[in-house]
Amino acid sequence: MGRFSARAIVLGLAAPLGALVFSALICAFILMVTDHSPIETVDAMSAAAQRPRTLVNSLNTATTYYLAAVAVAVGFKMKLFNIGVDGQYRLAAMLSATLAGAAFMDSLPSFLRITMTILAAMLVGAAWSGLAALLKVTRGVSEVISTIMLNAIATYLVSYLLNPARLAQNVPGSNNISTRPITEGGRVDGLVVTGSTSKIFALVFLAVAVGFLYWFVLTRTRFGFELKTTGLSESAAVASGVSVKKMVVYSMLISGAVAGLVGMPQLLGASYSYALDFPAGIGFTGIAVALLGRNHPVGMAVAALLWGFLDNTANSLDVAGVPREIVLIMQGVIVLSVVVAYELIRRYRVRAEQHEVGRALGRTKTLEEVSS
């Protein structure tokens, strides 16, 4: 609703902060019950928070999570549940890595190579999600099922293609198997941070741009309006001239295209090839991050950073002797308590709003009026 009164800000902050404190308490409780020290845990985490490398890694992880979250959110905004981001980005990363690493690319100018790689990834992601969209609009197949199936099929397809007989090669002296590594000109150099051996993915700016575009399209364009309308009420959308089928196709394609980007920072900024150990499962994290950030461009950014940070503190916890599962538990508890907190605050807001309407209509009688 975009009102920035003091109360709105306080309410807006109360939910996430309260929830964070609440989840911290729960985790402290679990740790104490199992004979671990919460204080040491906090120490380890704050030590991690002061280490530039952890912060850089957190930012980098958050970048990919954020892209995945935006991909999921585009669907969520119109009640489409794209569980398939995971398969989409893996297939996209694998095929675009093949393209980027291909020998003929070596002679092309750097900018062109990178652009082609990224576009290829977006196209592959969109094509894969497009299958789900096609099945939905022509045959009414629930996108929940089709994307679950397509995730698995993507896995088999990738492992079929990632084979020395096809698109990949054995890594010399290793048990790994990867696409042909991208040579110098096809990479995107990271930003050096003093005190950290890791570099910040330059494609963090891509994520920022995607977030900005997401916000802009959603709030400032006709398309975004129609997307939101469809999500709020399919029947109202139809009555107001929105072609829901087209919206399903467009938003699935956009979601898939953004999903295609998920693997790019890692591919172009660190791995330079798609190999067996290319990170998997980011699509599912994206769902959690999108939900936690309430599909809001800034909210998701905060959620992605938090998630990335928690992920990257696991090593420090391990060093401190705290079971790393506590991080996962904390992530789960945070999601739940944040949404519970938001729900409680939302109820409070609705009441307040009705109160306001009631007063404006002059229907409200104060107790004194009633008794007099």
Place this chain on the structure above:
Amino acid sequence: MATQDTGEPGGHPAVELTGITKRFPGVIANSDVNIAVQPGTVHALVGENGAGKSTLMKILYGMQRPDEGTIFVGGQPVAFTSPADAIKAGIGMVHQHFMLADNLTVLENVVLGNEPRSGPGLDFDTARRRIREISDNYGLNIDPDDLVDDLGVGARQRVEILKVLYRGARTLILDEPTAVLVPQEVDELFGNLRELKAEGLTILFISHKLDEVLSVADEITVMRRGTTVASVLPKDVTARKLAELMVGSALPVPELRESTVTDRPVLEARGLTVTSADGRKLLDNVSFTIHAGEVLGIAGVEGNGQAELVETLMGIREPASGTVHLAGKDITRMSTKHRRESGMGYIPEDRHRQGVLLEATLWENRILGHQTRKPNARGLLLDRRGARADTQRIVEEYDVRTPSIDVNASALSGGNQQKLIVGREMSSKPDVLIASHPTRGVDVGAQAAIWDHVRRARAEQLAVLLISADLDELIGMSDTLAVILRGAIVAHYDPATVTPEELGSAMTGAGREG
């Protein structure tokens, strides 16, 4: 099975509510309400939208708990914590909105919460027998094994009554049971009510249709702003007097003063036929022409193809055959969006489902359906400032009561939501307005305002297709009347001469063209 009536009549009212107060956040729905209902009578409750009638009845039925006050049933004070308690005390309620699960059978809907058992299972045979019995006894004509989805409104209404009777209720609450019925169905219902009354049952009856109230009630209580303002006998009042008690002012009348009909056809339907997935004809060769400045009223029992007609005209549904022309141009294959851009305005029948986005602000709702046009859009971008300014204008011109244009539509009452919709559709200066039940569930003030706006636009050459269940509105607001029955137009009437009864019998297929 529920117990029978708790107390002996012995001079006590069947139910009595004393000093009932109920507050909602920001609203006092009931304040110090007192009503006594004598056993074996029909007691009517009237009042404008939001007067607190439904809330009071929900309190009596245990769905809401009063903040203050006491309920007596048969002279005994009771405290209901859930409808189950009220049912036990012999109270049953038919709600303003149907309370039916469409995907369950009539039997399942009826016995829910009060199932006959055999062992751990539901005793379907006993249930079926009992329902048939009740249906036969009161002439309700209900088959327990029908799926509720397949039933029309009238039948659903009867299922609701059956549900109450099945529970052995001695006191029946009917919240606006006639809103969706045609006169013949209303008569049937009233026949049923009289029969029930004759058996000693007590009936609490809510309606906005004052002549109905006068014809069926033994006693009438009027509510205004949450309190009872009068209790009268039908013989002592007229409809006009009742309305004044309700609102403190005169009742508006739907009427068109002078004809503005021209001979310029604006919207033409030719041979429209629509079939369902399983091959039934939902619309059967429907043809008509609406001219500039003309209001064509369509009368019909709900579910006879009105919704399909409107959807076909708006491009939401594709006809199997037939064409639609707008100002001479064939628009049969045109998309909804394009039709709207070409000058079609649309007030949908279900405002919550089709008319507004409840979880969006008023100014966003202003954009809805007009997202491609000024003042809401510039090219591919939204013009937020333009939309907001225009929303402010609508709020003022159409008297939408709201603290600001930034609140969600869900915070507005139905009448105010409807005024916003009408204002929105009128602002684009359409050539044709498809208006489905434009004043349904809207209070008298808002109703008058909406009629006024339609009249004014008609004077400026607007062509209107008006669909309404309110026959007075149809007759009063139309230049031409057509009756739709089972998807076909079966009769035409001149609104100047037709009576609601004539119309009603044509709608049910009883009468033929006059």
Place this chain on the structure above:
Amino acid sequence: MSAGGLTVGMEIAPAAKRSKRLSPMVYVLIAVGAVLLLSLVRLLADARDLTSAGTVQAAITAAVPLAMAGLAGLWSERAGVINIGLEGMMVLGTFGAGYAGYQWGPWAGVAFGLLLGAIGGLLHAIATVTFGVDHIISGVAVNLLAPAAALFLSKLYFAKAPGGGQKQSPRVEDAAKVSVPGIADPLGRVEEKGWFFISDLAGILRGLLTEVSLLSVLAVALIVGTVYVLWRTPFGLRLRSCGEAPTAAESLGVNVYKYKYYAVVASGAFAGLGGAFLAVSSGQFRDGQTGGRGFIGLAAMIFGNWRPGGLATGAGLFGYTDALALRGSTAVHALLLLLGIALMFVAVIQFRAGHSVLSGVAAALGVLFGWWYFVSDQVPAELVGAAPYVVTLLVLGLASQRLRVPRAIGEVYRRGEGK
């Protein structure tokens, strides 16, 4: 984004008249037809495994946990609560089965798995019913929490147990297996002969009737029991009414919160059972053992149109194809031929029903699969495992989708605030 998703593209069932229910005879005919087709392909492709007793047994083993997850989804969603947290609840079930199973035997494991799953369900119920949290968010949170909790507990309890490890429980004994006496050998002999139809039937029957784990028997009983409880008892009627029209149920004195709680906790219990079955039948709890079966179970339930028979069919189809893929690649190669023929049938049927585009697509795919069969000796090993997923998608894409979603699914219900 709380409600049950967009309806676009679905052919919303036009109030299926009860009289249109297929008679048992028709089902028998369909089954016979399917066996005939399988038998034909088995002969043509020389792929014994298509109808062997071993395949059928493996299909049942694979299908049972999926069916339990599907049943879990059914209970919850019939009461209006979307449950995407099935996977997590299953994980809790595997842990519970490992914990109790190695100490007190398989049935204690099953009971404990059920209990832990129910606790997961309770968490989901508290979040969605009491706090009105969006069902999907709560489900995702359960999916995050449950595996973490299971691993945490596993490190706590199994690391030092004899034969256990940080990520696995000690061995759990399998539940007993039963057979209809006296039929294994004769059926086995008939199966050996390789006769058209007769041998196939014998193989299938032998798979269904011999060496059946009591867990599978229990699963079938639970599916049948669910039909009874949800559709033939007052309890079930009330529960379903909460998923169709909660306000209507409330107006008749049904305590909607209570039934939603029952349903979601039962849902957790079923998912837990699915996990427990998995752990007990494979002999131990292992971290990550469920491998997405909760999601597949959910898909089977949607596939089955929110009906027990349908979800059993979905789970069975998936289990069967999965079994074929795991047991050997010749059968999957034969599956190409089977798909080719089946798609041609679909093409003919759809053509006669007037759906020419769909018919064309089916025919094209049919030709493609047939061609693939004839030009290859086997399906590449990397792709064999994709068979169940591809088949499920094909069936969904070509069968008509008359989905009947519980009407109030995903909605947040609040007492006294219904419209």
Place this chain on the structure above:
Amino acid sequence: SETTPGTGGDTTSGTAPKASNVKVGLAYDIGGRGDQSFNDSAARGLDKAKAELGIEVKELEAAAGETDAQKEDRLIQLAEGGYNTILAIGFAYEGAVKKVAPTFPEVKFAIIDSEAPEAANVANLVFAEHEGSFLVGAAAAMKSTTGKVGFIGGVNVPLIQKFEAGFTAGVKAVKPDATVDAKYLTQPPDFTGFNDPAKGETAANGMFDAGVDVVYAAAGGSGNGAFKAAKAKGKLGIGVDSDQYNLPSLADVKDVIITSMVKQVDVAVFDFVKSVNDNAFKSGKKVYDLKAGGIDYSTSGGKVDDIKAKLDEYKQKIISGEIKVPATK
């Protein structure tokens, strides 16, 4: 405190022998300590080093789906924490070791299963799994009466393909006309194939029904299901990585396990730690093959006693180079 879960306490106290200035940090692959397989084998070596050499240790674990940066961070945290001897378990660490080792020249690194990172302070400990697999393949062929044997791989990755290649070669060496039925349970990046006994059981049953009578399960925990199937059907199984006959968790099916292809990661780990402790660190590739005793077949249970002589003959031929076992299919 420096206590790591599951490692049983501070090493500086108790009965440990003289303290050493070597501090060992060990980074596990996904699965970590307690996987009853590859990682556990490393853990055994570490435990032994701790007990015998009196060193201080720290164990860290990898998470599924993590990036190289997170692996690097793990190694760096160890190095910065004063751990001067660091072991990276699994080829997944090759990128991380390659990057981190040069920045800590005084720290000694070892990586298991990868030759890729080359540096003066990195030892590459690699195994000749194909050689061991050859021997159990020969055993399978000798024990098979049907001439059909099976191979179940957990996940279809080159490492496991290497097992298959050696196994097939061993089978063919004994019975050229025998057939090997090979099956991988999942495809990467779905690594659940190492953890899904139900799938292992189904795959094994399929093989047994097709006439296979000996199955080699290179499938981590999924192998348990294969042994269960073998037991139910009266067939034979072959274990992997450790001597699975002696694993307590397999006690109820151990009588079907005729032998196991033992990959002595524990030996490699212990040797490496000891070499650092003795100031005898050597960088570069160290191959643990049959010759070095890093790979072997097991004889517990006595099921291969009758063919032991023949197997040892093959072993000698491999050691002498007379037989060259292929490492790829």
